[in-house]
Amino acid sequence: MxxxxxxxxxxxxxxxxxxxxxxxxxxxxxxxxxxxxxxxxxxxxxxxxxxxxxxxxxxxxxxxxxxxxxxxxxxxxxxxxxxxxxxxxxxxxxxxxxxxxxxxxxxxxxxxxxxxxxxxxxxxxxxxxxxxxxxxxxxxxxxxxxxxxxxxxxxxxxxxxxxxxxxxxxxxxxxxxxxxxxxxxxxxFPGKPAPGWCPPNTGPAMLARALAERSPDYADPALVDPGYQELQRLLPQIHKATGIDFSSYKEDTLLRRLEKRKSTLGITSAEAYQDLIRLRPEELKALQHIFLVSVSSFFRDRESFQVLRTALASLVSGKPRGDPVRVWVPGCASGEEPVTLAILLRELSAHHPVEIVASDLNPEALALAREGVYRQTAFKEMDSALRDRYFKPKGQHYLVNEDIKAGIRYEQHDVLGGDPPANLDLVSCRNLLIYMKSHLQDKLIKQFHTALRSQGLLFIGQSESLSFVGNSLFVPIDHYHRLFRRRH
Structure with a gap:
């Protein structure tokens, strides 16, 4: 050049x-x-x-x-x-x-x-x-x-x-x-390799996979990689059996979980796994649960929530009395994150109604969230005084108070499909972006930007980062704790 x-x-x-x-x-x-x-x-x-x-x-x-x-x-x-x-x-x-x-x-x-x-x-x-x-x-x-x-x-x-x-x-x-x-x-800086080019120490399957990750329009890696061939066969089967589409997830993440599942079952080949599915169709639902991994806890990463509390206190203090605080929690799992936010906002002010939309793909996780009963292990990062204020003992577990549950609406929703909530003060999307392909991460970040009000907050997981696109739309409030504010 x-x-x-x-x-x-x-x-x-x-x-x-x-x-x-x-x-x-x-x-x-x-x-x-x-x-x-x-x-x-x-x-x-x-x-x-x-x-x-x-x-x-x-x-x-x-x-x-x-x-x-x-x-x-x-x-x-x-x-x-x-x-x-x-x-x-x-x-x-x-x-x-x-x-x-x-x-x-x-x-x-x-x-x-x-x-x-x-x-x-x-x-x-x-x-x-x-x-x-x-x-x-x-x-x-x-x-x-x-x-x-x-x-x-x-x-x-x-x-x-x-x-x-x-x-x-x-x-x-x-x-x-x-x-x-x-x-x-x-x-x-997209560019195409010279004909026949292959990186050192890799084969054509590895090259096709790497290029496909960077350009979704490139040749389908399933044509050359057996693992991807098996995954591409399984994803439509899971979608048909459960209604959940994993095509937006990173293939490498799904492949690792698939291989772990097969190893647990003592299965070594794709055909043997298909034989098992024909014999036990419920295996597709088990695999769906393994792919989703709906695990969380209250005030997970406590120091990050302290940073968020400071930013929310400033946001709430600037609102007229009675004006609701609107929040979206995509990928809410069994509800620990939206409940944490409802409690945090209640602690900050009783004069602003809390309206939280919590969405997830997993219907079983949403059923648990609506029930609002949690094991003691979910409270490992939550102060016991706060737990006793907003939960009631129920056997060996704890039930969240009705006034907290009343501010949360749970929905089964594909975060990349349909219209998101609007006029939001906060989007808390933690540990979901890491599972998504990079171009879909950018699509989702743009969606969050549109859904948020001016100066609205974006809260993501500690193992996640914003891309060049994301940094053009959001400015960091605290980069280490992954809290951002809408730029425009």
């Missing part, structure tokens, strides 16, 4: 960086549009060639040790050697003696800043595992020039200092696990 159209992605890492780069580069795909330059903190004479070999062994793209004067080309990974700082001028790699002010080399800030100045809106910065704060100034420089910045999810990093510092400085556009970075970039 023409040099003036080349995007250059700087990759900055320190302690734990190699562990992050292996899955990240394994998930990269050729786009014809991005070259990658790695600044991994290393001691001088830090086994450069070994680092290149280790990354190259897993990488879907060729990996080379950078040389002074290299002309950077798309779909290639360049590793800056130890004891040098790397700078990019145009599309040329320059290696220099480290600046005396740089505590670690190669310097991430030096690399990122040079990319920002020379590539401007075609600059990309990726901050991975490491201690310290190298990369913050570089990300700020990239952002100032209209480029794109990404950071590894701190919980996914072996050492979260570097990614967390960049996130806390509000210099990062998108936060996600290392293994998902390649998928995001492939989605933002």
């Amino acid at each position: 023409q040099a003036n159209n080349l995007h250059i992605a700087g990759v900055g890492a320190s302690a734990g960086g190699l562990e992050a780069m292996l899955p990240m580069f394994a998930g990269m795909r050729p786009t014809g549009r991005i070259a990658y330059v790695v600044a991994q903190h290393m001691a001088k004479n830090g086994h450069d060639e070994l680092v290149v070999r280790l990354i190259g062994r897993e990488s879907a793209l060729p990996v080379v040790l950078a040389r002074d004067g290299d002309q950077l080309v798309a779909d290639t990974v360049y590793v800056i050697p130890s004891g040098r700082d790397g700078h990019v001028t145009g599309v040329t790699m320059r290696l220099d003696a480290p600046d005396a002010g740089h505590l670690s080399t190669p310097s991430v800030n030096a690399l990122f800043t040079s990319i920002a100045m020379t590539r401007r809106d075609k600059a990309i910065g990726i901050v991975l595992s490491g201690t310290g704060s190298d990369g913050v100034a570089g990300c700020r420089a990239i952002k100032s020039q209209g480029g794109l910045t990404l950071a590894q999810e701190p919980l996914d990093a072996k050492f979260d200092g570097m990614p967390r510092a960049a996130i806390d400085a509000s210099t990062v556009d998108h936060v996600l696990p290392a293994k998902e970075i390649g998928a995001m970039l492939a989605g933002l």
Whole structure:
């Protein structure tokens, strides 16, 4: 491609960086549009060639040790050697003696800043595992020039200092696990591999699967992968038997659960499992339950709910007396989340009616939610005084008070189908996005944006992140606890 159209992605890492780069580069795909330059903190004479070999062994793209004067080309990974700082001028790699002010080399800030100045809106910065704060100034420089910045999810990093510092400085556009970075970039910069191209250490089935995840219009991976063939056969059967359509779920997630189920049953082949289904059709319903996993607890991730409480207190205080607080909880499972929110809002104010719509695909989970009876284990993160205020003992269990139940309406609803509730103050959608394909995650986030009032709140799970699309629609209130506010 023409040099003036080349995007250059700087990759900055320190302690734990190699562990992050292996899955990240394994998930990269050729786009014809991005070259990658790695600044991994290393001691001088830090086994450069070994680092290149280790990354190259897993990488879907060729990996080379950078040389002074290299002309950077798309779909290639360049590793800056130890004891040098790397700078990019145009599309040329320059290696220099480290600046005396740089505590670690190669310097991430030096690399990122040079990319920002020379590539401007075609600059990309990726901050991975490491201690310290190298990369913050570089990300700020990239952002100032209209480029794109990404950071590894701190919980996914072996050492979260570097990614967390960049996130806390509000210099990062998108936060996600290392293994998902390649998928995001492939989605933002779509390109097709050369005919016959296949990533190192993979076969055509793996390639088809990876490409299908990034482009739903690509060839059906079921044509080449036996696991996907079996899943594609099962999904219509489950839909017909239970009325639940799992086609929007991530195939890899469903495959892991399918294989675990077959292992439990002692079944090793797809045909043997089909024989079992013919003999016992109720197995399809059992598999549906395994795919849905309706497990929760009250005030799950208690510190996150403390952050949410502060934001809701501000929201409620700005409402006229008597104005309802409207909430949607998609994927509500057996009701712990909507009940938690109803209690939280009741504690904040008795002068605002609570209207919560709680939806789920699983009819059995919804039946439990409507009954409102919970085991003691569901209260492990809830204060006993709060439990005794809003629940009554019922044998060995607890029954939620009627005045709390009255504010919640449970519905069987496919979150991607039909019209969502409107004029909402809060959408609490925790631990649902992780099961959905990336393009459907974006579709759902757009739906939440439409459903929320101006300045409405979005609360997602700690293992989830917003994409580039999501970050354009929502601004973080507390990124660590995954609480966002509608931008417009």
